[in-house]
Amino acid sequence: MVSPTFIFYLTLTLFLFLNVSTSTKTILVDKSGKGQFxxxxxxxDSIPSNNxxxxxxxxxxxxxxxRVTILKDKQYIxxxxxxRLSTVIEWDDSGNSLESSTFKLYASNFMARNITFKNTYDLVLVNDVVKKITWAPAAxxxxxxxxxxxCGxxxxxxxLTDLVGRHFFDGCYVEGAIDFIWGYGQSLYQNSEIHVNGKSIGNWNAYITAQGRESDTQTNGFVxxxxxxxxTGTAYLGRAYRNHSAVVYFRSTFDNIIAPEGWDIWKQAxxxxxxxxxxxxxxxxGANMSKRVKWEKTLTAEQQKKFVDQKLFLNQDGWIEEQRLHL
Structure with missing residues (x-):
């Protein structure tokens, strides 16, 4: 008997083949002038609006x-x-958790591969003095x-200001020290390295996530x-940016840098x-849970599945498979 799942993906594939052009246009960018830009x-900017x-x-x-910005009307890029080591988009700006970002994405239906997005503020010394630590997003x-x-x-x-929408990261590298993955996004990070640059902030504690779910009716969260x-340093897996913050680590590996408590309630006491x-x-x-905060959740099998199953959490309409046809 053919399973309903097989029928769903067969139908999706046929629909995409018949209704979505698999042809793509290519634009070459080369700093030395060997490309079109x-x-x-x-x-x-050369791509037409409502593409x-x-x-x-x-x-x-x-x-x-x-600084690179993709506006809302520039989809399908x-x-x-x-x-990611040889192709880098970088800028130096700080002071605003949104406006100071090197890369800004407002258009749905977007993919990136083999690129690093970097904000160089705080990453370099000026006259051998570390700059003031402040908001300086890379993306x-x-x-x-x-x-x-x-990607990096x-x-x-x-x-990474993972602010709004469904986002999928595979084989990526994210580096930072303070709330360096934050926002209200509904995002799955898979087979990726999360690197804590604790030495950059001295004796301060590092915080990997600051997720902002605000209601139990919302489906966003970081997985x-x-x-x-x-x-390096001492890091918390997350601190609660809003009062229904949701973060799950599944079958992941921790270096010996995780604070024994694991999590911080921050402003949501x-x-x-x-x-x-x-x-x-x-x-x-770093995965010893014997001294974790008492309010960390133990998820049931059903609760785990809602977060960890890609289709249930993120890919309900098959958008990841649709995108991969063009990658």
Whole structure:
């Protein structure tokens, strides 16, 4: 007997084949002038408003020192570099958790591969003095259906402003120290490295996440599946940005940098029963849960599935498979 799941994906594949053009347009960006454009932003600006065709913006290796914004009417864009180590979009700005971002995404239906987004503020010394630690995002995601493959996000505070929408990260690298994955996003981080740059903030504690779910009727949250947490210093897995904050680590590995308590209630004291923070089958020297906060949740099998099952949590309409046809 054919399973309902098989029928669903067969129907989806046929629908996509018949209704969505698999053809793509390619634009080449090269800093030295060997492409159609020398900057990423000019390539994006060349795409017509209300575009319906998947367009690959291919970046030759290089460090692109520019701020990049993709507005709401520029959908169906793929940014593709050579590798996250050799293809970098970077900028130096700070002071605002939204406006200071190096990369800003407002358009749905977006993909990126083999690129690092970096905010260089706080990452360098000026006259041998560390700059003041403040908001300095590398990327702002304010759009639905965005996926990232083998990408990097590097900063110190608010590195990845995972603000609104469904987002999928596979094989990525995220580096920071203070609330460096934060926002209201509904996001799955899979097979990725979360790197705590604790040495950049001295004796302060680091905080990996600051997730902002505000109601038990909302479905957003951050899920880390098969990830590894590495780095230096002492780090909390998350602190509660809003009173229904939700973060789950599933079968992930922790270096010996996790604070024994694991989690911080921050500004939500008294709201512990509403917060969903959980570790499921994690391992490594930082995964000892004997001294974790008492209000950390133990999820039932059904609750786990709602977070960990990609289709239930993130991919209800098959958008990830649809995007991969064009990658």
């Amino acid at each position: 020398t900057t990423v932003q000019k390539a994006i 319906k065709q998947w367009t690959i913006i291919l970046l030759n290796a290089g460090f692109y020192k520019e 793929i940014l593709k570099g050579e590798s 702002l995601l304010y759009a639905d259906k965005a996926s990232f493959y083998e 996000f590097v900063g110190i505070q608010d590195t 880390f599946k098969y990830c590894k947490v590495t780095g 008294g709201k512990e029963k509403y917060i969903t923070y959980a570790e499921v089958e994690c391992k490594g020297p």
